[in-house]
Amino acid sequence: MNAPFYKFNYFNSDISLVVAFLIGIGFGFALEKGGFGSARILAAQFYLSNMRVLKVMFSAIVTAMLGVYFLGVIGWLDLKLIYMTETYILPQALGGLILGVGFVIGGYCPGTSVVSFSTGSIDGLMYILGAFFGIFVFGEIYPLISNFYNSTNLGVITLPEVLHLPYGMVVFLVVIMALGAFLLAELSERKFAFRNPENEK
Amino acid sequence: MESVSKIVSDLFEKDQEFVEPKPKPYSDPYLVGIGLGLVLLAAFVIMGRGLGASGAMSSIVAYGVNSLAPEHASSNDFYKEYIGDGTTNPLKDWLVFEVLGVLAGGFISGTLSGRIRVRVEKGNNISKKKRLLFAFIGGSLMGFGAKLARGCTSGQALTGGALLNFGSWIFMIMIFVGGYLFAYFLRRQWL
Known part of the structure; x- marks a missing residue:
């Protein structure tokens, strides 16, 4: 076991902030390059005409998932030391639903709004201010909703555990599912090409 | 005479191109996804944690509330989690630095591709x-x-x-x- 490096004290917490900044640069660079600084391209995902959100997200998930899996199999990366949030079924389902509605109304998610703002988008800035406001509202009413927030807790739990399948099998199924989704995305982009904002220029 | 006007208009066209460079098209989504996946994998391997964005915004909100109304903030479990025990600045946080990097990374890519423009996307x-x-x-x-x-x-x-x-x-x-x-x-x- 050699990784995660930070958990084996290869460097201290001050250095970890430098690492954070560098990883953030990679993250922001990739998002911008992929077209995620544009609200119209992001929103077009929900009108089936531009499926970049799905394509980028699932190819990123598959890449990182395969990497974690194989580094774990050869015993180089200790998966137990990677931080995972606990599962809270109802708050996470409702949160996801609200987030999806916010996505199609605002045209961004938190990460992509930062990227769009970095390239000069005023609507990206408004979105960030809105997110601050939403978090503030959440904080103010937190004492009233903390019961719901902490309900239906299953602890740290993964898909292989829920499905009672081996880890490698779930990895394989996710890859197959992603390939199927890519195929559907390509077909859908062809069908709705007439309203794809990327084709306008 | 005609050729002269053509040369002038050609010059003008080139001038326009120079003043308003056409932004480069976005990159292939699958390649970008693989790149993003490798960044995420790097975060797992180096830090033992993934990426984030809204957490940094929460730190900023908690910092703001704590600056304006410290008693109110310290009586609220949500803000308290981001403020910590008061020994360190809540903005000295991994996700805050990561999101500063996202700002820089987006700006770098936007600059290289000629996409920096003050605008309202709609x-x-x-x-x-x-x-x-x-x-x-x-x-x-x-x-x-x-x-x-x-x-x-x-x-x-x-x-x-x-x-x-x-x-x-x-x-x-x-x-x-x-x-x-x-x-x-x-x-x-x-x-």
Whole structure:
């Protein structure tokens, strides 16, 4: 076991902030390059005409998932030391639903709004201010909703555990599912090409 | 005479190109996805944690509330989690630095591709004012929803998705459900 490096004290917490900044640069660079600084391209995902959100997200998930899996199999990366949030079924389902509605109304998610703002988008800035406001509202009413927030807790739990399948099998199924989704995305982009904002220029 | 005017107009065209360079097209989404996946994998391997965005915004909000009304903030468990015990600045946080990096990375890519432009992104059938209002409303919902779900598209869907975290997959599916359910009502804004 050699990784995660930070958990084996290869460097201290001050250095970890430098690492954070560098990883953030990679993250922001990739998002911008992929077209995620544009609200119209992001929103077009929900009108089936531009499926970049799905394509980028699932190819990123598959890449990182395969990497974690194989580094774990050869015993180089200790998966137990990677931080995972606990599962809270109802708050996470409702949160996801609200987030999806916010996505199609605002045209961004938190990460992509930062990227769009970095390239000069005023609507990206408004979105960030809105997110601050939403978090503030959440904080103010937190004492009233903390019961719901902490309900239906299953602890740290993964898909292989829920499905009672081996880890490698779930990895394989996710890859197959992603390939199927890519195929559907390509077909859908062809069908709705007439309203794809990327084709306008 | 004709050739002269052609030369002039050619010059003018070149001039226009120079003043307003055409932005480069966006990169192939699958290649970008693999690149993003490698960045995420690097975060797992180096730090033992994934990416995030809304967490940094929460630190900033908690910092703001704590500066204006310290007693109010310290009596609230949500803010307290981000403020900590008071020995360190809440903005000296991993996700805050990561999001500063996202700002820099987006700016670098935008500069290299000629996409830095002060603008309001909107569909053809909506006014600027309304679009900005909608951006604010959407952001508010997103901020609230992300806190309820303990993360956003970066921290839950992407990071938890790659780790096969059960709650993250529920969350990710529900994002698409919410988006597609409401897309019809918002079609005037985007189409």
